[in-house]
Amino acid sequence: xxxxxxxxxxxxxxxxxxxxxxxxxxxxxxxxxxxxxxxxxxxxxxxxxxxxxxxxxxxxxxxxxxxxxxxxxxxxxxxxxxxxxxxxxxxxxxxxxxxxxxxxxxxxxxxxxxxxxxxxxxxxxxxxxxxxxxxxxxxxxxxxxxxxxxxxxxxxxxxxxxxxxxxxxxxxxxxxxxxxxxxxxxxxxxxxxxxxxxxxxxxxxxxxxxxxxxxxxxxxxxxxxxxxxxxxxxxxxxxxxxxxxxxxxxxxxxxxxxxxxxxxxxxxxxxxxxxxxxxxxxxxxxxxxxxxxxxxxxxxxxxxxxxxxxxxxxxxxxxxxxxxxxxxxxxxxxxxxxxxxxxxxxxxxxxxxxxxxxxxxxxxxxxxxxxxxxxxxxxxxxxxxxxxxxxxxxxxxxxxxxxxxxxxxxxxxxxxxxxxxxxxxxxxxxxxxxxxxxxxxxxxxxxxxxxxxxxxxxxxxxxxxxxxxxxxxxxxxxxxxx
Amino acid sequence: xxxxxxxxxxxxxxxxxxxxxxxxxxxxxxxxxxxxxxxxxxxxxxxxxxxxxxxxxxxxxxxxxxxxxxxxxxxxxxxxxxxxxxxxxxxxxxxxxxxxxxxxxxxxxxxxxxxxxxxxxxxxxxxxxxxxxxxxxxxxxxxxxxxxxxxxxxxxxxxxxxxxxxxxxxxxxxxxxxxxxxxxxxxxxxxxxxxxxxxxxxxxxxxxxxxxxxxxxxxxxxxxxxxxxxxxxxxxxxxxxxxxxxxxxxxxxxxxxxxxxxxxxxxxxxxxxxxxxxxxxxx
Numbered sequence: 174x175x176x177x178x179x180x181x182x183x184x185x186x187x188x189x190x191x192x193x194x195x196x197x198x199x200x201x202x203x204x205x206x207x208x209x210x211x212x213x214x215x216x217x218x219x220x221x222x223x224x225x226x227x228x229x230x231x232x233x234x235x236x237x238x239x240x241x242x243x244x245x246x247x248x249x250x251x252x253x254x255x256x257x258x259x260x261x262x263x264x265x266x267x268x269x270x271x272x273x274x275x276x277x278x279x280x281x282x283x284x285x286x287x288x289x290x291x292x293x294x295x296x297x298x299x300x301x302x303x304x305x306x307x308x309x310x311x312x313x314x315x316x317x318x319x320x321x322x323x324x325x326x327x328x329x330x331x332x333x334x335x336x337x338x339x340x341x342x343x344x345x346x347x348x349x350x351x352x353x354x355x356x357x358x359x360x361x362x363x364x365x366x367x368x369x370x371x372x373x374x375x376x377x378x379x380x381x382x383x384x385x386x387x388x389x390x391x392x393x394x395x396x397x398x399x400x401x402x403x404x405x406x407x408x409x410x411x412x413x414x415x416x417x418x419x420x421x422x423x424x425x426x427x428x429x430x431x432x433x434x435x436x437x438x439x440x441x442x443x444x445x446x447x448x449x450x451x452x453x454x455x456x457x458x459x460x461x462x463x464x465x466x467x468x469x470x471x472x473x474x475x476x477x478x479x480x481x482x483x484x485x486x487x488x489x490x491x492x493x494x495x496x497x498x499x500x501x502x503x504x505x506x507x508x509x510x511x512x513x514x515x516x517x518x519x520x521x522x523x524x525x526x527x528x529x530x531x532x533x534x535x536x537x538x539x540x541x542x543x544x545x546x547x548x549x550x551x552x553x554x555x556x557x558x559x560x561x562x563x564x565x566x567x568x569x570x571x572x573x574x575x576x577x578x579x580x581x582x583x584x585x586x587x588x589x590x591x592x593x594x595x596x597x598x599x600x601x602x603x604x605x606x607x608x609x610x611x612x613x614x615x616x617x618x619x620x621x622x623x624x625x626x627x628x629x630x631x632x633x634x635x636x637x638x639x640x641x642x643x644x645x646x647x648x649x650x651x652x653x654x655x
Numbered sequence: 656x657x658x659x660x661x662x663x664x665x666x667x668x669x670x671x672x673x674x675x676x677x678x679x680x681x682x683x684x685x686x687x688x689x690x691x692x693x694x695x696x697x698x699x700x701x702x703x704x705x706x707x708x709x710x711x712x713x714x715x716x717x718x719x720x721x722x723x724x725x726x727x728x729x730x731x732x733x734x735x736x737x738x739x740x741x742x743x744x745x746x747x748x749x750x751x752x753x754x755x756x757x758x759x760x761x762x763x764x765x766x767x768x769x770x771x772x773x774x775x776x777x778x779x780x781x782x783x784x785x786x787x788x789x790x791x792x793x794x795x796x797x798x799x800x801x802x803x804x805x806x807x808x809x810x811x812x813x814x815x816x817x818x819x820x821x822x823x824x825x826x827x828x829x830x831x832x833x834x835x836x837x838x839x840x841x842x843x844x845x846x847x848x849x850x851x852x853x854x855x856x857x858x859x860x861x862x863x864x865x866x867x868x869x870x871x872x873x874x875x876x877x878x879x880x881x882x883x884x885x886x887x888x889x890x891x892x893x894x895x896x897x898x899x900x901x902x903x904x905x906x907x908x909x910x911x912x913x914x915x916x917x918x919x920x921x922x923x924x925x926x927x928x929x930x931x932x933x934x935x936x937x938x
Contacts (some may be wrong), residue, residue, distance in 0.1 A: 474799075521824050544820055547794045551825035554798050558832060 179252060179451035183244035184232075184444040188224055188437060191231050200227050201434070226437055235260065235435030236428050245444045252451040253378050253397070254388045255413035257420045262439045263431050265372045266292035268396035268412040270299065271427045272368050273340070275394065275418070277302035279582070282336040283368075284329045287575055288318040288345060290370060291605055291642075294581055294617045301582040304617075305333050308574060310490040315481065315502050316531040316569025319490040320344075320351030323359070330363050338366040343374050343387055343395075346527070346534060346613070348498030349491050353390040361391070366417065369395040375403040376497060379454030382462065384493035393417050402458075402497070404539055405446035409439040457539045462496045464546055465537050469499065471550040477506040477557050499535040501553070503528075504569070507562030509636045513553070516560065521552040529608065530633065531569050568632050576621040579654070584619035589652045591645070594630070597622045600653035605642035608633055614642070622653070660691055660699075662706050664881035665849045670706070672696055672879075678773050683765035685817040690773045696879060700741060700774060702766070702812060706879050708741055710776050717743035717777070718915040719875040719923070720887055724806050724839045725751060726905035726920055727894050731805045732756070735833065737793040737821060738843075739810035740766035742778035748808075749780040750910055757786045758804075760797075762817055764790045794820040800833035807834060809842035814855045822859050827866040827890070837893040844872060847930045848882035856886060861937035863890045871896050872934055873923040875914070886930070897924055 177183075198205050207214030207222030214222045228234040233242040242260065249258035261268045269292040277283050279301030285293065286309040297304060307325045309318040326339060339360045344350045353369065360367040369387035371377070375397050377386035387395035395413040399405040414423055450457075469480040479502040485491045503513045514528025526536040535549055578601045579587070589603040599622065606616040615630060616622065630648070634640060640648045661671040672693050679690040689701045697710030708716065721744055725731060732755045736744050740761040748757055759781075761767055767788065770778040781788065789796055793811075807830050812818035820826055821842075830840045842863070845856040864870045867890035877885045889896045902917040926934070 471795075471798075544792065544794075544817065547792050548820050548823060548825060551794050551798050551820075551823075551829055555825045555828040555832075559828070 177244055177248055179248060179448060181244075181248065182441075182444045182448045183241040183248070184437070185441045187232050187241040188226075188441055191226070192223060194231075198226075200229070202227065221438065224437055224441065228433075228435065232437065235262065235431070235440065236433055237424075242440065245440070245447070248451075249411060249443070249447045250413070252447050253411070253413050254386070255395075256416045256418070257414045257423075259412040259414075259423065259427055260435075260440055260443050261410040261412055261427070261431070262408060262435045263410075264408045265396050265398040265400075265410040266290075266295070267427075267431055268410045269293055269370055269372070270296040270430065271412055271423065272394045272396050273297065273302065274300050274429070275423050275426045276338045276366050276368065280580075282333050283338050283340055284326065284333060284336050284365075285340040286318070286321050286342060286351075288613050289340065289342065290372060291607055291614055293340060293370065294605065294614055297581040298585045298618060299582070301580060302337075303580045304577060305329055305336060306575060306577065312485070313569075315479070316504070317347050317349075317500075318345065320349050320492060321356070322490045323352050323355045324489075326356050326359055330359055330365070334363065336365055338368050338393075340368045340370065341387075341392075343369045343371050343377070344384060344493075344495045344498070346373060347500045347532065348373070348495035349485070350384040350493040350495065352489065352492040353385055353387065353392065357391045366393040367391070368393065371395045372398040373401060373498070374495070375399055375401060375450075376454070376458045376461070377495070379450050380458045380462070381455075383458065383497070384495055388413055388415065391415065394423075399443055399446055401536075402461075402538055403446050403450060406439050406442035409443045411443065458497065461537050461539060461541065464541055464543065465497050465499050467543075468535075468537070468546045468550060471546075472501055472553060475550070475554045475557055477561065478503060478553060479505065497537055499537050501533050501535070502531055503533060504531045504567050505564050506557050506560075507564040507567065508556070508560060509567065511633075511636050511638050512560075513556060515637055516556050517549075517552055521548075521555070523549055523552055525549075529638070530636065531567070568629075573623070573625050573629065575617070576623075577619055578621050579619045581618045584654060588655045590655050591650045591652050594649055594651050595627060597651045597653050598624050598627060603652045603654055604644065606630060606640065606648065606651070607642050608638040608640055616642075622651070660693070660701070662701070662704060665851065668849070668881075670879065670881075672699070679769055681765060681769065683763050685763045688763075688766060688769050690769060698774060698776070699879070700770065703816060705813060707812070708743065708774075708777065709879050710774075712878050713741075713743055713777060714912075715875050715877050715914045716885070717747050718912050719873075720744060720808055720810060720841055720843065721747035722905075722910070722912060722915040723873060723887070723889065723896065723920055723923070724808070724841045726901065726917060727891075727896055727899050728805060728837070728839050729901065729904070733804050733806075734758070735760070735797070735800070735804045735807045737761075737797070737807070737809050738812065738818065739808070741770045741774060742767070742781045744808055744810050745783070745786055746777055746780045749783045749785065751908075755785065757783075758789060759786055760789045760791060760793045762790070762792055792820065794823070794826050794829070797826070797829045797833050800829075802833075802835055804834050805838055807838065807840040809840065811843050814845070814859065822855070822862070824862040824865060827862050830890075831866050831892070834892060838891070839894060840867070840888075840890045842888040842890070844886035844888040846880060846882050846885055847927075847933055848884050852881055853933060857933055857937050859888065860934050863888050864938050866890070868892060869895055871924055872926060872930075874926060874930075875923065897921060
């Protein structure tokens with residue numbers, strides 16, 4: 174393997190070689206290099222449709238990689254400091270689910286913060302694992318959930334010594350990191366595994382100045398959204414494992430749910446992005462962090478808005494902060510984050526990542542230039558000038574301690590009935606309710622519904638949050654256990 | 656030897672100008688800059704291959720973007736010019752002795768240097784003591800200005816590339832905020848003729864209309880710009896471009912122009928039917 178270095182992109186190179194062979198396709202996909210679907214070929218371009226090909230000997234097979242995909246995985250593992258890296262084509266959702274399914278069976282416990290992505294709960298519905306929630310602390314002024322405090326994790330471990338794993342967000346959507354190294358140590362010294370959801374942390378692997386990455390902290394598995402800060406195509410992702418995990422077992426788990434027709438567009442995008450990050454990532458993310466710092470200064474100069482950063486660090490529940498995240502609190506302008514989010518899009522043609530009750534998040538990446546940041550800052554200044562209101566009566570996102578009445582799997586598959594949402598107080602919910610993005614459940618299957626939760630859902634709907642999850646798309650009814 | 660400069664005005668239309676020689680070619684942080692000599696149009700400047708000005712027809716653009724608002728507003732003391740690195744707008748503005756101060760904000764310092772060296776016809780008054788040149792993003796500069804200018808002239812490039820931010824609602828809104836209670840903003844408004852330019856023109860108009868109580872469009876004929884038919888926007892908090900035009904006052908100044916007259920001023924606001932309709936669609 175000596176010849177494999179980070180300058181190489183084995184899948185991309187194999188596709189280039191394959192293209193030159195001019196092989197006559199009597200296999201799938203049926204569009205046959207785009208000829209059978211000229212409109213699609215016009216939209217995506219000849220190059221793109223001609224690279225949408227099937228698994229075959231010269232191009233390897235994602236379900237059982239032995240040549241170029243294997244090489245690409247080895248390079249990715251080296252670039253990320255992992256024992257092994259799996260290329261994923263079903264999004265980071267699939268990486269997170271494979272991670273959970275690899276470590277827990279029916280009835281087994283996983284310790285995790287409540288502000289996890291829906292994919293974690295989804296995995297628990299599939300495998301029957303039971304969540305043990307650690308209350309993430311909440312910042313009162315900002316109304317955002319923070320990380321897990323080490324002491325709270327320790328207590329959860331003491332109370333649940335039979336738990337199989339601890340799952341950590343590294344970082345949260347807002348950029349907040351828990352003390353991952355300490356949590357890994359707690360997990361390992363109690364015979365548990367440590368999993369990291371790094372959907373928003375790809376760049377941690379390529380900078381000394383950013384918070385520690387899961388692999389560097391000694392975690393056993395990490396789901397890394399290459400398509401977010403890493404620059405690959407949407408839906409492509411990486412699952413990283415440490416030395417304690419058995420590669421063959423994880424591969425089997427992945428193959429339970431992942432497609433047998435892995436897209437070579439996605440795979441080559443992972444390959445090229447990994448090369449780019451390994452060769453130029455450090456310099457690129459330095460620029461992103463600098464741009465984010467500049468944007469924060471300018472936004473804080475407008476007045477009313479609070480673009481927060483490392484000053485939140487408190488040594489525990491905010492152990493570190495990801496400076497590339499441009500999270501802005503909007504409450505003092507008298508506008509909910511979701512309202513600013515809508516105004517930016519509808520009035521200023523600016524699409525940001527999400528808005529919740531009190532905050533917005535603008536996602537900065539390796540593709541941003543100062544001129545776009547100037548537009549964002551000016552639009553925020555204009556929104557304040559034109560729409561500022563009295564901030565009294567603004568609701569913050571409060572952490573509502575969930576009561577897990579039954580396991581997510583049991584609740585999801587139980588006999589249930591549909592009730593008007595306001596009549597569900599006290600009942601056990603059998604489905605998810607969340608604002609998307611960020612996709613963190615307000616209610617998960619198996620949780621008891623309370624008045625506070627119902628008020629919160631009502632307020633979020635009024636402010637224009639886009640709610641998803643329940644069978645009833647309008648969220649006027651909820652399914653509850655009989 | 657055949658030596659021609661060609662600009663694709665649309666994917667299917669080209670304007671070509673015979674060139675004697677190329678005087679300068681360079682690349683700044685923002686764009687490629689070229690200067691040529693030509694037998695028909697004299698010296699001309701292009702940015703990223705797009706025609707910015709020629710010695711032969713620049714007077715039309717610079718007179719029309721400057722004298723129209725100057726003949727309406729009764730007391731222009733403090734002016735902000737955005738873009739305009741070639742100096743043409745500054746040359747016209749400095750002819751008014753009652754203007755006290757001009758801030759010029761140009762993102763690309765190299766454009767100014769190149770114009771000072773190769774285009775003295777337009778860049779001849781950049782050293783006027785009333786002019787302060789700021790090399791920064793116009794959108795950023797104006798963000799912190801409030802109630803300070805009588806007139807803002809937006810001499811931008813096209814709505815793609817480095818000038819993109821100068822066609823946005825946040826920019827026009829910031830201009831509104833930066834103007835005094837009777838201020839006027841005039842902007843380069845693209846052409847109504849070819850489909851893609853027309854769309855840019857409509858979008859710009861829509862955003863200006865949303866930001867200012869008075870918003871009118873006027874026209875000029877500029878041979879080297881796509882289709883030759885060019886528009887300017889006149890946006891204002893108080894003064895109407897025709898009702899508040901003071902012909903006598905302006906003519907008493909004795910400024911001699913080659914394109915602008917106060918009679919033409921009135922005519923310039925009467926637009927072709929299809930242009931009126933296009934603008935009304937977004938009002």
